[in-house]
Amino acid sequence: DVKVTQSSRYLVKRTGEKVFLECVQDMDHENMFWYRQDPGLGLRLIYFSYDVKMKEKGDIPEGYSVSREKKERFSLILESASTNQTSMYLCASSTGGGWSEQYFGPGTRLTVT
Amino acid sequence: DAKTTQPNSMESNEEEPVHLPCNHSTISGTDYIHWYRQLPSQGPEYVIHGLTSNVNNRMASLAIAEDRKSSTLILHRATLRDAAVYYCILRFGTGGGNKLTFGTGTQLKVEL
Numbered sequence: 001d002v003k004v005t006q007s008s009r010y011l012v013k014r015t016g017e018k019v020f021l022e023c024v025q026d027m028d029h030e031n032m033f034w035y036r037q038d039p040g041l042g043l044r045l046i047y048f049s050y051d052v053k054m055k056e057k058g059d060i061p062e063g064y065s066v067s068r069e070k071k072e073r074f075s076l077i078l079e080s081a082s083t084n085q086t087s088m089y090l091c092a093s094s095t096g097g098g099w100s101e102q103y104f105g106p107g108t109r110l111t112v113t
Numbered sequence: 114d115a116k117t118t119q120p121n122s123m124e125s126n127e128e129e130p131v132h133l134p135c136n137h138s139t140i141s142g143t144d145y146i147h148w149y150r151q152l153p154s155q156g157p158e159y160v161i162h163g164l165t166s167n168v169n170n171r172m173a174s175l176a177i178a179e180d181r182k183s184s185t186l187i188l189h190r191a192t193l194r195d196a197a198v199y200y201c202i203l204r205f206g207t208g209g210g211n212k213l214t215f216g217t218g219t220q221l222k223v224e225l
Contacts, residue, residue: 042215042216042217043157043200059214092157101147101162104155104157106156
């Protein structure tokens with residue numbers, strides 16, 4: 001079975017802190033994605049990567065950066081966390097191709113106080 | 114990106130069929146129709162996808178209108194475990210890193 005794991009299920013950080021969210025997949029997938037999910041807004045794409053060291057902005061990249069140094073790992077970075085970044089963060093991976101399914105991790109509930 | 118429209122919520126009784134509609138009137142010829150669902154406290158999971166023809170798999174069936182401007186996800190016998198938010202998504206068939214653009218989906222409630 002494909003497995004996408006995220007470093008934490010719950011995380012509490014203070015305003016201004018630098019936050020790292022880690023995602024690892026074990027299926028040698030080319031594509032990896034970071035989404036955030038908020039009530040009433042559904043899932044929104046933050047960044048995605050289609051290869052090592054490659055990244056593309058999604059719909060809401062402001063306030064975030066990403067890193068993909070190895071194929072299996074995709075990190076989301078909040079350089080200076082703010083309260084409006086309190087959210088559920090979901091990582092996903094997929095093979096290439098427009099028809100391929102995405103596999104999601106369990107999510108990280110981040111609270112910024 | 115082409116948009117989809119789904120009802121906010123639907124209800125069903127256990128062991129009855131459920132038809133979840135989705136309108137996508139601005140779909141383009143290269144857009145695949147994908148369905149995902151999200152169970153409580155979990156990440157979304159893939160259900161089914163199609164391009165032009167109806168599709169069946171172990172989880173559900175996907176019926177696509179002839180003009181492709183609408184589709185219906187069919188759960189043949191709903192169970193309590195099928196209570197989830199169901200998302201209908203259009204995705205470009207070529208390039209674009211196969212991004213998914215989620216809407217707010219349909220909350221399916223299943224009752225005994």
